Amino acid sequence: MKHLIPEFEALKQRLPLEGLNGVLLLPCLHRIQQERGYIHDEDIAFLADYLAMPAIQIIEALSFYTMLRRAPIGRWHLQLCHNLPCALCGSDNLFDYLHERLGIRPGETTPDGRFTLSAVECLGCCGTAPVMMINETYHEQLTLESLEALLKELN
């Protein structure tokens, strides 16, 4: 990930000098995960060196934040909200449908590696519930029909 160093250096321009390395940790992890899909041991070693911080601090952070992963997942990450407003608007039916259609429950990946399903907490989008993210994008006001249409588009 050394090729990202110029990008990381550019982030420093608007940051205060004190605490500079710590404040770069999450942005660097996000960027690396975007590149590789997850955080590899190599990345931890690289960041420990680049940010001059103990590797254990990076591992601690990684184990805390749910968006950061230590292992690859399916090509399409379906994150369906199961918090109250989405549940009130029928997200449970969508979970059932996904199970029927893809054979996976939250936490599982299809054997062909195409889909990983996660049940997630409120996505801050309850006015257009039920809501599911596919990779980085929100999909709102889902119905069984619109969900099926979305699945057909993903390969």
Added chain:
Amino acid sequence: MPGRKILTDFPLTPTAHHLDDYRARGGYETLAKALHSLRPEDIIQEVVDAGIQGRGGAAFPAGRKWQVVNPHDGQPHYLVANADEGEPGTFKDRWVLEYAPHQLLESMLLCAYGLGVRHCFIYIRGEYDRPLQRIQTAVEEAYAAGYFGEQILGSTFSCDVVIFRGAGSYVCGEASALLNSLEGKRGYPRNRPPRLTVQGLWQRPTVVNNTETLANIAWIIRHGGAAYRAIGTEKSPGTRLISISGHVAKPGVYEVEMGYPFKTFLEQDCGGVAGGRALKAVIPGGTSSPILPPDIIEGLSLDHESFWDVDSGLGSGGMIIIAEGTCMVRALAVMLRFYHHESCGQCTPCREGVGWMHRIIQRILHGQGTNEDLERLEYIAKFNTGTTICGLGDAAGAATIGILKHFRHEFDHFISHKRSLCDGRLELRCAS
């Protein structure tokens, strides 16, 4: 019409969120004026006079928080806009980021000037896609126009802003956990004292305010604290954004003047309960604010004092409408699963206690509940309150106590009949 508008007082055209449109509405004029004619302490005084309370959940007066910071003490100070927005039912900061990003930025500049802040942060939840793009665009527009950077608009004031993405943690919305997260650590809340305005980010005086709270500041400085104070009620000045969801005909974000009657709001502005069903309950301000049955909430007006009087609160403004036929046991199970999942694990009462509550409610749902289980739930919920570092444990307790207080018969029924008094499902399609 729910009264005066401060934040949403412009047409939502496709370009309304851009700099040119904002400037055409008078945007950044207040900043230009303030930098040349107001002293930092004047800004703080206007916000104190306005009496604006925090919109993140606790309703602490922003001015009183700011007064602790001495803009002239010579050390670095920091300002953070809290856009972590994780409280279930809440999606109003998303509205500010998407439609009024420059209102937030101008307000943050005014605040930074008032507090002697050189570096600001916007801590935005990691999942947000379009809100992130919108605020990123706005920041670049503002830099290009010279509103951020060195010696802004020819003054001696310099200021930078950085957008920082969270990484999926509810507790990071808690102000001190948020600062630890910014520092590159786990999002563990800190013990107080010291207050964050004394020792915050890197031990420096730091002001953390909710995104909506901050977005009001430009209006307050432009029109004066007294003009703001004149809006709303005596104890709850101003307006607030209510994000309404669940079984409601017209969900969305509404700006209401404090003191507006709840019943009118639900029935006339939001189209009533979805599908014309009867109202069963309302969670007024995010799931951390205790649930209220119709006979109580229908008599209330939307201001802090009214909701505090009935042991609830307007919290984060995340209002969840629940129609008849919804199973309250299931509803509590969803909430407790959430708090259990999001507990950071630092304090024993929250880590263990919320886990116990989660397991007890699961047991009841599986038809294995006993009569002692409800006493146990209540005991743990009460024990949690006030014994944890942050408010997460309290919130889980308050939500549990609230729902047991008003809907205990449904829990009793579930335990004795091993099935729901309602049909056991939460879902009611939101008819539109």
